[in-house]
Amino acid sequence: MDKQITLYAAKICPYTQRVEIALSEARAEYTRFEIDLQNKPAWFQPQVNPESKVPTIAYGGPPVPPSQPSPESVKITESLVLLEFVADLFPQSRILSSDPVERAKTRFFIDFFSTRVAPPHVAALLRGESFEPLIRGLLGFQELLSKEGMYAMGDQFSIADIAVAPFILRLETAVTNELGVYEPGGMLRL
Ligand SMILES: N[C@@H](CCC(=O)N[C@@H](CS)C(=O)NCC(=O)O)C(=O)O
CATH class of the missing domain: 1.20.1050.10 (Glutathione S-transferase Yfyf (Class Pi); Chain A, domain 2)
Structure with a gap:
């Protein structure tokens, strides 16, 4: 089975939108969790992203609710890094050439x-x-x-x-x- 993908996102955020477009283009199954940037949950910074920013993907690990992130999932940040990550996970999407x-x-x-x-x-x-x-x-x-x-x-x-x-x-x-x-x-x- 493929590893789970959880995207911590904010509707207003252009960096998040980059990753959402890539995941959609790749027809990826993922869980989206909205982060209120004005009122971030206390667990977000220590457990998901030390920089306290969206977008962040939690990849793999056991199935857990997004609000209880597992230390076993890999946390990946930076929208441009995430675009390449999605392209690597889903090469059939062809959003990054192999040439x-x-x-x-x-x-x-x-x-x-x-x-x-x-x-x-x-x-x-x-x-x-x-x-x-x-x-x-x-x-x-x-x-x-x-x-x-x-x-x-x-x-x-x-x-x-x-x-x-x-x-x-x-x-x-x-x-x-x-x-x-x-x-x-x-x-x-x-
Ligand atoms: N360089 C980062 C920028 C991400 C970023 O600045 N995200 C903003 C929202 S658009 C954020 O989470 N800011 C933290 C805050 O508002 O506290 C990327 O490309 O992912």
């Missing part, structure tokens, strides 16, 4: 997004800093998108799409509705 070059390109794409788009996104929208680094990052990001298929890396939906989707959707929603700490129209004054 070394494709894998490297996928990882580069995700790294580019994480270092050149996500930080200036936060800086511009949440701290009111210049939009220029964000626009520059997005232009570079666009260049990396496959010219062939409909997905980030080509014809196959992959962890590249999954890693960026929750953030790109938030960015689009924010800038089309002028949500954020910048002045109205501020994103256009470059």
Whole structure:
């Protein structure tokens, strides 16, 4: 029998959404446990994640209620690590290619997004800093998108799409509705 998977999650969390998309794409059976980030259960930090963050997966161990996590399950954190973990557990999902070059390109794409788009996104929208680094990052990001298929890396939906989707959707929603700490129209004054 396959080992059990419990995902500690929060509905509002884009990092959690990454993992939920991957598990769904892999048609994985798993138990989802919502963590109220404003009022976390006392057992969460000591027994599940010392950093006290979602998403976290408890993998394996005996069948237990999520609120009574077993020390025998392995606790795995960090959404990008978890995307690769899900891809490894469910290779038939094809969310990460088996080809070394494709894998490297996928990882580069995700790294580019994480270092050149996500930080200036936060800086511009949440701290009111210049939009220029964000626009520059997005232009570079666009260049990396496959010219062939409909997905980030080509014809196959992959962890590249999954890693960026929750953030790109938030960015689009924010800038089309002028949500954020910048002045109205501020994103256009470059
Ligand atoms: N780098 C982590 C970030 C996870 C993260 O920051 N999660 C937030 C919710 S979106 C969290 O749990 N924060 C703890 C808190 O709010 O106390 C990842 O990629 O999984």
